[in-house]
Amino acid sequence: xxxxxxxxxxxxxxxxxxxxxxxxxxxxxxxxxxxxxxxxxxxxxxxxxxxxxxxxxxxxxxxxxxxxxxxxxxxxxxxxxxxxxxxxxxxxxxxxxxxxxxxxxxxxxxxxxxxxxxxxxxxxxxxx
Amino acid sequence: xxxxxxxxxxxxxxxxxxxxxxxxxxxxxxxxxxxxxxxxxxxxxxxxxxxxxxxxxxxxxxxxxxxxxxxxxxxxxxxxxxxxxxxxxxxxxxxxxxxxxxxxxxxxxxxxxxxxxxxxxxxxxxxx
Numbered sequence: 001x002x003x004x005x006x007x008x009x010x011x012x013x014x015x016x017x018x019x020x021x022x023x024x025x026x027x028x029x030x031x032x033x034x035x036x037x038x039x040x041x042x043x044x045x046x047x048x049x050x051x052x053x054x055x056x057x058x059x060x061x062x063x064x065x066x067x068x069x070x071x072x073x074x075x076x077x078x079x080x081x082x083x084x085x086x087x088x089x090x091x092x093x094x095x096x097x098x099x100x101x102x103x104x105x106x107x108x109x110x111x112x113x114x115x116x117x118x119x120x121x122x123x124x125x126x127x128x
Numbered sequence: 129x130x131x132x133x134x135x136x137x138x139x140x141x142x143x144x145x146x147x148x149x150x151x152x153x154x155x156x157x158x159x160x161x162x163x164x165x166x167x168x169x170x171x172x173x174x175x176x177x178x179x180x181x182x183x184x185x186x187x188x189x190x191x192x193x194x195x196x197x198x199x200x201x202x203x204x205x206x207x208x209x210x211x212x213x214x215x216x217x218x219x220x221x222x223x224x225x226x227x228x229x230x231x232x233x234x235x236x237x238x239x240x241x242x243x244x245x246x247x248x249x250x251x252x253x254x255x256x
Contacts, residue, residue, distance in 0.1 A: 018163055023206035025153055025169055035146055041153055041169060043206040048176065078151035078171040 009055035009087050010039045016093075017042045020127050036070040041080065046128050048080035051095075055087040063109040068098045083126070088113045094120030137183035137215050138167045144221075145170045148255050164198040169208065174256050176208040179223075183215045191237040196226045211254070216241045222248030 010026060017024040017040070024042045038050040052071045054061050063084060075082035083095045094116035101109040111120075138154060145152040145168070152170045166178040180199045182189050191212060203210035211223045222244035229237040239248075 021205070023163070023202050025155055027153060035151075043176065043208070045207040048171065048207070074151050077149070079173040079176070080171070 006039075006053060006055060009085075010053045012087075013051065013053055013085055013093065014040060016123060020123075036073040036077075038071050038074050038082075041078070043080075044128070047126075048078070049083055049126065050075040050078060050080040051083045051085050053085045053087075055089070057089045059088070059113040061086050061088075061111055062104075063101070063111075065107045065109065068101075068109055072098060083121075084109075084111070086111055086116060086120075088116060091117070093123050095123070095126060096120060134167075134181060134183060137213075138181045140215075141179065141181055141213055141221065142168060144251060148251075164201040164205075166199050166202050166210075168213075169206070171208075172256070175254075176206065177211055177254065178203040178206060178208040179211045179213050181213045181215075183217075185217045187216070187241040189214050189216075189239055190232075191229070191239075193235045193237065196229075196237055200226060211249075212237075212239070214239055214244060214248075216244060219245070221251050223251070223254060224248060 014024045014026050022042050022044045024040055026040060027037050039053045040051040042049045042051060050071060052067055054063060071082045082098055084098060084101065085093055085095050087093045091113060096111060101111050103109055142152045142154050150170050150172045152168055154168060155165050167181045168179040170177045170179060178199060180195055182191060199210045210226055212226060212229065213221055213223050215221050219241060224239060229239050231237055
């Protein structure tokens with residue numbers, strides 16, 4: 001995944017959340033900070049989400065264990081629900097709790113388009 | 129107040145909150161976005177704060193009504209308590225809800241060092 005593609009995806013979700021009545025914050029420095037950093041922090045009166053965004057043109061997306069650990073650490077401290085958001089080209093966004101992802105032998109995480117379509121949350125499921 | 133001074137203040141508070149067990153997010157693009165934007169968003173399991181930061185070497189600090197409206201709008205949508213954080217040189221940080229500030233005839237807000245020392249919250253008061 002190119003960096004620009006990730007940034008575009010992040011921006012798309014950011015606008016989608018504002019459009020749905022949430023307030024959203026982008027963390028463009030994600031990965032550069034000494035503190036754990038998701039891509040987006042989103043909230044309304046009822047819910048707070050910390051979100052790591054991925055975009056792919058393939059039928060499977062891989063996520064490093066370090067990225068997931070950062071997401072979980074931030075979410076635990078901040079008091080937010082952690083979500084991985086994956087956009088499969090032409091299929092839109094799917095949302096997963098880290099513990100719903102498949103893990104490979106090396107400890108990294110992955111999600112296939114097939115699995116996403118079977119059991120991923122859609123954007124509307126996050127509107128509460 | 130110079131922009132650099134504001135940015136340094138923002139960064140200082142950011143580290144203070146992480147040091148106190150919160151997760152904190154800086155929004156360096158504050159003022160550039162089409163959405164309302166505080167300087168910091170901070171949370172732990174119990175509390176969420178949206179914070180606008182000001183630093184001054186004077187004995188009085190002025191805050192535009194637009195800045196306060198942005199802070200209130202973001203906080204209402206996100207579900208956070210809004211705070212103005214003012215650092216008076218050599219006196220440290222003081223925290224105010226917008227409705228605790230003085231207003232001038234033109235609708236802008238201000239806070240004096242004397243008032244801050246009398247009735248401002250200190251950083252430790254925000255740790256819950």
